[in-house]
Amino acid sequence: MAEIGQNIEKAAQLLENGELVGIPTETVYGLAGNALDEKVILKIFKTKKRPQYDPLISHIGSIELLHGMTENIPEIAFDLIDRYWPGPLTLLLPKRKEIPELLTSGLPRMAIRMPDHSLTKQLLKRLNFPLAAPSANPFGYVSPTSATHVENQLGGQIPYILDGGSTNIGIESTVIGFDEDSIIIHRLGGVTIEELRKFGKIRTELNQSGNPASPGKLRSHYAPGKPVIIGVISELMQENRNAGVISFKDEYPDSKKNIVLSKKGSLDEAACNLFAALRAMDVPDIDVIITEKFPEHGMGRAINDRLRRAASTYGL
Ligand code: TXA
Ligand code: MG
DSSP states (O other), X not given: OOEEEOOHHHHHHHHHTTOOEEEOOSSSOEEEEETTOHHHHHHHHHHHTOOTTSOOEEEOSSHXXXXXXXXXXXXHHHHHHHXXXXXXXXXXXXXXXXXXGGGGTTOSEEEEEOOOOHHHHHHHHHOSSOEEOOBSSOTTBOOOOSHHHHXXXXXXXXXXXXXXXXXXXXXXXXXXXXXXXXXXXXXXXXXOHHHHHTTSEEEEOOSOOSSOSSGGGOTTTTBOXXXXXXXXXXXXXXXXXXXXXXXXXOOOTTSSEEEESOTTOOHHHHHHHHHHHHHHTOSTTOOEEEEOOOOSSTHHHHHHHHHHHHHHTTTO
């Protein structure tokens, strides 16, 4: 079992000693370690059971570290940084040669962001190295949005989890890269397409097979332990008696178990509650999770993306 607390000094000392610590961010919890230490990077891959071809995001607390780790940053990236950092936007930028290849799985670009959570901001300020921190879940499972989620799955393998409460965005950061004239969206997340459009031409490159620029886009990500079916809830309920229903705003009192993500119909609130709901349905008396397509705008797109990936594990 990991110790759970709010002791930033303790977390910092463990990280300085090459240990891993669960950290809160505004999106999901991360499994953090020194991004510049190859032994620590290996430990992250091993603890998460993540294949080494799927690179890690680095988290920084200052713009100086951005310049220390990356080079040839395009002008448009600075506009986005000014607007969204600290916040849920991850940039793919050319890495400096000193940055370990292991961190980026041999790719020339690294993923980097400045998270927006008071405890983690203080922690990063206290440290003199960046933190590599993929989501703190075993590879392929739903991301954690509370310290308890981290404890339940990785608690036996890490000494400490910094408890920052439930995360307030609840879905991972948006991952973007750049070409000569466009912003390329590799993962939908906390910053919406509508917002990014204000900064320039947008292209989306999600779910590529082969050798994707962002390998974590594999479709089978974000799966809970039960099959997920997306469709018209009332119809699906007739065929599935022991179904857990995750709905947007309507209630389904006849279902075995129903979690409404936002009674007032807010997509932001629904995103915030989604991963905890998927976990809550992962119990023995539920056979299958039934859910619906969310409105395809704002955070609804990221919600639909995560639900489709969860469903695709079972070939649906
Ligand atoms: O919100 C988030 O981004 C959370 C919090 C903890 O910051 N982190 C997170 O990390 O979701 P992770 O590792 O679960 O997802 C990072 C995504 C993966 O899809 C990974 O493949 C992609 O970013 N990625 C990381 N480094 C990359 C690189 N050098 N080139 C392309 N894609 C990269
Ligand atoms: Mg992840």
